[in-house]
Amino acid sequence: MLLACEKCNNAKSNKPSDETIHYLPEYHNGLLVFEAATTATRTDALIVGHRATLNAAQQTKAKATISLFEWENVDTRGAVVDIRWFRRHKAHIVVLATKRLFEKVKLSPTYDPDEAGKDVATLSIETGFFMLWFHEFANEPHVLKWLIHPDVVPGVRQSCFDATTFSPIDNPAYPI
Numbered sequence: 001m002l003l004a005c006e007k008c009n010n011a012k013s014n015k016p017s018d019e020t021i022h023y024l025p026e027y028h029n030g031l032l033v034f035e036a037a038t039t040a041t042r043t044d045a046l047i048v049g050h051r052a053t054l055n056a057a058q059q060t061k062a063k064a065t066i067s068l069f070e071w072e073n074v075d076t077r078g079a080v081v082d083i084r085w086f087r088r089h090k091a092h093i094v095v096l097a098t099k100r101l102f103e104k105v106k107l108s109p110t111y112d113p114d115e116a117g118k119d120v121a122t123l124s125i126e127t128g129f130f131m132l133w134f135h136e137f138a139n140e141p142h143v144l145k146w147l148i149h150p151d152v153v154p155g156v157r158q159s160c161f162d163a164t165t166f167s168p169i170d171n172p173a174y175p176i
Contacts, residue, residue, distance in 0.1 A: 007084050011070040019174060022065040027174035029160040031134055033062050034071075036092060039085075045074045046089040048131075058176055091129040095136045098123055102140070117142030121152045130156075134168070141166055 019027045023034075037049035048071035050062035066072050075082040098120060105116050120143045124133040130147070137143040144166035148156045162169050170176055 007082065008069045008071075011073075011082065012068055015068060017068060021061060022068055023061060023176065024065070027171060028176055029157075029168050029171055031131060031160075031168040032170065032176050033058070033065075034131060035135065036088065036132055039074055042074055042085075044089050045085040046092050047072045047074065047085055048088075054176075061176075088129055088132070091127045092132050094123075094127050095129075095132045099136050102137075102143070113142040114145075117144075118146045118149075118152060121146030121149065125153060 017024060023030060033050060033054065034048050035051055036046050039045045039047055048066055048069075050059055050066065054062060070082070071084070073082060074085045102116060102120055105111055106113075117140065120133075120137065120140075124130065124147060127133075130153070134144070134147055137147065144161075146152050148158065148161050148166055150156065150158070157171070160168060160171050
């Protein structure tokens, strides 16, 4: 069994997964490996790619993971079944709009960074696609603090984040 959303689990199907050849969410901090990527053919699609900073072995493992979950697929069949690429794109629009609003809120004389950060993290739950939120707000520690807070976003592995800066770090037991 692999911990993943329903659609990713369906894409994986019964294909074997192994933490030595794939980056798996129960072992690895995917924020250090993956990022959203646009496609050359569709402006309404957002796929998952690997970070350019990975070494050759890490890129191979990342590509195997992307293939396992079919994160690079854009379903163009007449009766589209897998719309993760489209939902990821729509979520990104919401993330960007929230970031613009957050920047305006920061200019307010009544701005409370902790409250605003918690509000952004709370919004992220309904939209999903944690990676998009984390990367867009990477320079906002008051948001990051709440994005990884178990009372706001349950299930985030605390050991995969620096306790002071909230930056993603390697899981020491399963480094990337």
